[in-house]
Amino acid sequence: MLNNKTALITGGSSGIGLATAKLLRDNGARVAIAGRDVAALSRARAILGNDVLTLEADVRSREGLQHMAAQVKKEFGGLDIFFANAGVAYTTPLATTTEEQFDGLMDINVKGAFFSIQAVEPVMREGGSIILNTAWLNQVGASGRAALSASKAAVRSFARTLSAELLPRRIRVNAVSPGLISTPILRGVGQSEHPGQTEEQFRAYIQTAAGHIPIGRLGSAEEIAGAVLFLASDASSYMLGSELVIDGGFGQL
DSSP states (O other): OOOOOOOEEEESSOOOOHHHHHHHTTTOEEEEEEEEEEEHHHHHHHHHHHTSSSOOOOOOOOOHHHHHHHHHHHHHHSSEEEEEEEOOOOBTOOOOOOOHHHHHHIIIIIIHHHHHHHGHHHHHHHHEEEEEEEEEGGGGOOOBBBBHHHHHHHHHHHHHHHHHHGGGGEEEEEEEOOSSBSSSSHHHHHHHTTTTOHHHHHHHHHHHHHHHEEEESSOOOHHHHHHHHHHGGGGTOOOOEEEESTTTTTTOO
């Protein structure tokens, strides 16, 4: 499906990013993953194989992102697929959220997405595909998640506006919108709602959360990866500025 295509995934060393890297690789793409944790990148490479390019990059650094793009250009010659997946998630109650917490969310989720696309666009081939990672939070009003939801709504907007801007180069920009997915990032959300909770309490939080999802369970990273594969491939050639919601009906029913 992706033979002779090249792909780059930020936040590619775990969770949705890692599952997507594996699926794109299994479907014929040459894959690069980027992240800021060197040890996590090493573990991911052990899982994915030595033919996967691993790049140390922090999406908060514009200079670092430009270096990342230059490395991809050097190794791959150009880029066909970019999955802007890097992000953080924690609750942001109005009364207690600090400026540092607010800036941390926006720096990674919003600025990181914008400047990573700015960095890779020059090395992308015409007709390429950019996929953004939003969240179910941009569709509902969830108490205690104002800043987090706003950051994801901004990324949803990027899918539309950047599609329009990159249309002359036939680069499509779309988004995947995951619901509650069983990945390491979910622990940060659960722990921040109940600081100091035990493993047993965290499992109880997951069970309660699953009870609110119409389909009755959390999603898997592989289910999101499948949607990314679709948007990365020619099967979605008539889609741009769109968002695929994969949330078990959480924000829909």
